[in-house]
Amino acid sequence: MFKELEQWGRDPKLGELDALMWRTERHPESSWTGLVVQMLDRPPDWDRLREAHAWFVDMVPRWRDRVVDPLVPVGTPTWVPDESFDLDFHLRRVALGGPATERQFLDYCQSVALVPLDRSRPPWVTTLVEGLEGGRSALLLQVQHVLMDGMAFTHLLSRVLNPAREPMHKPAVGRTHAEPVGQVKVTRDEVSRQLQAAPRLVAGLAGGVQRSLTHPRDSLRYADSLRRVLTPPAANSSKVLQGGSRRLWRFGTLECAVADLKSAGRAAGGSLNDTFVAVLLGGLRRYCAAFGEDLGDVPISLPVAMRTPENATGGNKFAGAFFAAPSGVADPAERIREMHRRVDIVRSEPALDFLGHLTPALNRTPSPLATALLGSMNARSVLTTSSWPGIAEERYVAGAKTERMYVFAPLPGTVLTGAMATHVGVCCVAMNADGETFEDSELLWASMRESLAEVLALG
Template structure:
């Protein structure tokens, strides 16, 4: 039976192109359980392949025709072939993390076939240290990055002795509670849809719009940036991808935050800002004014229809000045802390509908610029997207195999060649950097710069 596809998912299907595949991904590393044999990864693949009933989300694909009046609908794949979606891969020697990230880069740059269900999973062996890897990708029309992570986490357990655990795509009798998306790419579509029925909020919209534009002109806006400089990050992109990943102890970030009065997220952004400054300096491409990052934030409802800044169920974006024009790491962290605090405070004065509408206004230039092919010719609305997704706080296992690390892969877009997404897991903060390989040379050097910047922040904060 055909099911209509919502406007947000349709937008991702229509926006997709060869140079901009619209899927999110994830890389998980597993340590084999004690006593595992040399064919452990092969056994893991065969176990994941032994599925008789599937969750519906893994069986449907988009379709449109004259019979659907040209509209996209979900239909079940009558020729579903698990071998197409679940694959067993091996790394070339010497089986370093470098070879693993190269493979993930190639896999992530390939579009999913719309005539099939929009997902793939690759069980990967050949790591020299004996670990197994799992790379997965799901189309953004099917699910957002946050929900995809929750879906994969739902098959894990904190019990290392639990066995007979099902693959993520296997049908479950007990369905986990749905997790609300916090992905900002959906916000403009939601805003346009919600704006049709603003009801009581309509009276406050003109004032909110005037306030947003006024703050934007003064370079103070929470949702609208008019001062982002032109950089090499904001050119047209190709289909080639480079994925770089590494994690750091969350306690190191927390230590800097405690010593300076900043949040862990502030410190994370300061690491990114400092790393981008170092990277652009190496390329002699650092602009005189600060780079601007678009950061998704969660907002809890204070009361029906309004929002606060303590984190939760409304979603907005804050345009954060990364302080890349400042050489001092401490000053950069203070700039970011102030920018984020003021941005959240501004959003806290708006209702949810106003937040969505204002965010849509802020996102509109990012959507129109590639459509009009103006990348590199006009100032971008922001320079980079930086997201932070919380993950499990305690170690997780899959049939006795310990999850040793998890790293998100996201979506570079025309005019936005780099996406940085992080996730916390069991005391570590995993960074996933997804960029256009041809637009941004030596992207993996950002990992070195992230470590150098964290060390510089610790020194500036007086943390041993």
């Protein structure tokens, strides 16, 4: 297990998707930086927590690395060791005044998430928050998506957190860090390498398309799929859900038993993810109804995981799907079935990852242009959702039990994001809403709770 950690994220080159996320980051209005919240049953021992982080960043060297951009934007950035790495900058501790309620705590999380990370350092900061109701505490990890996706993070946590409150023996790292690489050297090497690689990138893209079109029958099927993939869903017609600046983030949560949500999905003929998305769509319907609007279908962006559990060692591996979600369907069971049908269609598209083939070309354009192109695609969507299986067994952090884990995703052009990670039999749903679009955030959270209750009643 520990040998696997040493190999986690060892490739010094950012993948094409990771590079695009890094280059197009404009926090917070067009962001790829999120906040992972681990709710703990009590405050962890600070000395043990600090010692555990020191061991971790030595065992997993990627977390000591920073990203270096080429001075000439012709290629992808590079991971290099941060020669001035300071753990005390990345690990912080605060106490909220008095026993903070859940709402007061989430308001604090919003303020933390809106502060940009220092791009000259490793792109993460962990904050221990004490002073919560019931003697609880929380760990907040603000992290840039370039480090990993949700499945990779869960894979990592399940291996480094303790299975019991008592300290776990951890082997000494016993190795020397790689020699720091200066920006001038990286930039010179990258300019040469990327310029030489440009013709191969073009040929690779053309070859990929050509291989997809080898057989006449396959050619027609792929061309028809490509037409559907590249045809954006109808624009958002809702007057209530028109986008704001995405500079005001508002956090809300939902939770229920995994078994209960699965049961509701089975009763309606959908998967766990179909049911989760149907809950969010139902909440949006209720919110709009409060303003006198009968919400129709809205465009949605849905990441489709392309990684397997055996290949969960850093970076990002997913394809983006854009389609019309059935928010216009009032009946919750019918909404789940229709969501299932539409997701099946999207997942079966032969050309689903065609936009992924274009990512290398986007990375060779000026950053403002790549940002504008990517933003124009995301801006058509009202909602972005993501879900993945989280930690299945109880885990502890420096003597404190991890009771829940919420992942508050950013707003990459959309007005609402919902991320669901399961945690020891509980569905933990974290929602981030644009405060200018949803002026009454309490009404939004109440609408989501009512939608969840309506869906769970199906089971």
